[in-house]
Structures are given as C-alpha cells and as structure tokens.
Amino acid sequence: xxxxxxxxxxxxxxxxxxxxxxxxxxxxxxxxxxxxxxxxxxxxxxxxxxxxxxxxxxxxxxxxxxxxxxxxxxxxxxxxxxxxxxxxxxxxxxxxxxxxxxxxxxxxxxxxxxxxxxxx
Numbered sequence: 001x002x003x004x005x006x007x008x009x010x011x012x013x014x015x016x017x018x019x020x021x022x023x024x025x026x027x028x029x030x031x032x033x034x035x036x037x038x039x040x041x042x043x044x045x046x047x048x049x050x051x052x053x054x055x056x057x058x059x060x061x062x063x064x065x066x067x068x069x070x071x072x073x074x075x076x077x078x079x080x081x082x083x084x085x086x087x088x089x090x091x092x093x094x095x096x097x098x099x100x101x102x103x104x105x106x107x108x109x110x111x112x113x114x115x116x117x118x119x120x
Contacts, residue, residue, distance in 0.1 A: 021065050033062045063115035064096035071119055072098055078117040088112060 021029065040055035072078075072093055080086045080102075091100040097111040 021062055024065070026066060029062055029065055033059050036062065060113050060115050061096070064113040067096070067114040067117075067119070069093050069096070069114060072114060072117060077103065078119065080112070081116050081118050088117065090117075 019028070021032070024032065036055045036059035040052050040059065043049075043051035043055060072090055074090055074092060077087050077089045078098075080088055085104070087103040088098070089100045089103060090098045091109065093099070093114075094111070096114050098114055098117060099109055099111045101107050101109055
C-alpha cells in the first residue's frame with residue numbers, strides 16, 4: 001500500500017513539474033510546498049545550506065500564489081513574517097509580489113513575495 005502511495009506521489013510531483021505554479025490548483029500548490037519543505041529539510045540535515053535556502057525560497061514563492069492579492073492594501077504597512085519588528089509599506093502589487101520599501105531600512109524600492117506579509 002505504501003509503495004502505491006509513493007508511486008502516486010511521484011506521479012503527482014512529476015505532473016506538477018510540468019505545470020507552472022500559476023496554473024496549479026490550491027491542492028497542487030500545497031503538495032508542491034510540502035515537497036519543497038521536505039527537500040529543504042533534507043538539505044539542512046545534510047549541511048547543504050545553499051540548497052536549503054533555494055528550496056525555502058521556492059516554497060515561499062509557491063505560498064505566495066495562495067495569497068489573495070486583493071487582501072493586500074496599497075499604502076498599508078505590514079509586518080514581515082519571521083522578522084521581528086520589521087515593517088514593509090506596500091506601494092503597488094504586481095502578480096505575487098508587493099513592491100514598496102522597508103520602514104527600518106533604506107528607502108529604496110524592493111519587491112517581496114506576498115507570503116512574507118503578515119496579513120492578520
């Protein structure tokens with residue numbers, strides 16, 4: 001039974017590799033995110049930090065497709081997820097990225113994935 005599940009999971013992941021993230025359903029995105037997190041965990045345990053960072057970023061980008069861009073308000077200041085006391089002012093939204101500037105950093109414009117914004 002477990003072998004059948006693993007084969008099915010490999011088939012699903014192979015199918016998802018052929019699709020762009022923007023074309024995936026919520027369920028497919030969640031599977032891809034879990035896959036990236038698992039790969040990141042394995043890379044971390046093996047001590048391959050650069051691979052760990054790549055898979056963490058891929059998971060973050062995939063998570064951003066689950067965020068409804070209409071919930072992000074232009075002109076609003078949001079706290080950044082995972083970073084204490086860092087805030088980001090959204091100037092515009094393009095796709096899955098919020099463009100604006102960090103309040104504590106330089107005032108240069110940067111784009112960050114929507115999943116990094118603490119919306120609640």
